[in-house]
């Protein structure tokens with residue numbers, strides 16, 4: 001019988017050590033491994049090596065393997081491959097492409113992903129990109145070219161929390177356009193594997209910046225890819241070993257430790273986010289508009305219901321006013337920290353137009369709806385009364401001058 005998320009997150013990869021009985025995967029620092037005889041690799045019987053054994057730390061490592069097996073299990077995949085950062089994982093995916101290949105990418109993709117696609121892959125290496133909304137099957141089919149190799153999805157997106165229908169996109173590409181050869185990558189960072197499993201919805205690769213919810217404590221930078229296809233796994237393992245964006249064993253230990261409490265943290269953060277979204281939506285004198293995927297008023301509420309098990313803990317809203325009010329709100333927060341990044345136990349707030357998305361050209365920011373009064377909240381797991389009181393007092397000062 002297949003186990004539930006929490007059981008897999010806690011036990012897969014962390015089976016008691018057969019020699020010492022240790023219930024926690026050790027941080028294994030060796031860079032090289034003794035070979036019994038020529039070509040006779042050590043560690044092939046360790047399940048965390050996935051039958052590949054160990055020879056050199058860039059190629060494979062027991063602590064990394066423990067995290068990868070756990071991630072594969074919770075994403076309902078056969079394989080996972082961990083990287084030194086989310087963008088390190090993106091780089092290795094991009095290295096499977098060649099000059100002249102074409103990629104279709106969601107228009108409001110994560111800023112760092114967009115920077116790599118436009119400036120590095122297109123600017124330096126001649127890979128072509130079409131950035132577009134992915135809500136219309138016919139438009140997706142029309143955008144596919146003979147040289148299209150990949151569709152890059154992200155859902156919910158950042159910072160507007162747009163939700164795309166993964167099954168619809170997969171069917172449009174693989175069935176309607178009859179192009180099963182096109183690889184669908186789905187950035188699952190915001191929802192996490194606890195709330196959404198892209199491989200079950202027809203994606204080929206589930207992508208995570210582990211730096212966010214999986215790590216969960218703002219103290220590790222890492223990325224991971226989860227997948228089912230044997231050939232794609234071999235290709236990505238080859239690219240990882242060739243490009244070398246591998247995570248340190250200590251980071252893999254931290255990520256595995258983070259994963260074990262993901263379900264508890266996400267439930268707590270989601271309960272807080274629901275209460276905060278309710279307050280924001282019922283305060284039109286302070287807030288122009290609120291986007292929360294868990295809210296019935298979200299434009300993609302029907303897709304959320306279909307493919308996610310909850311709305312997550314990211315909220316964006318437009319504070320009444322402009323850049324001055326946004327700045328006043330952020331400056332007066334006391335529990336929320338004014339900072340980039342997301343997904344940790346502490347609550348964070350930021351202004352995408354001048355922080356995370358400042359590198360997106362102003363014209364494009366306007367098209368994507370990222371105006372100066374847009375605030376992004378990463379809701380943590382502090383006490384809800386303190387979070388709500390903090391938001392209320394800072395909004396009152398920003399919009400009503402403290403009355």
Ligand SMILES: *Cc1c(COP(=O)(O)O)cnc(C)c1O
Pocket residue numbers: 085086087088110112113154158187189190209210211212221222223
């Ligand atoms: C942070 C982030 C990334 C990049 O991951 P890093 O670990 O910072 O390299 C990619 N996608 C999304 C949605 C992110 O939030």
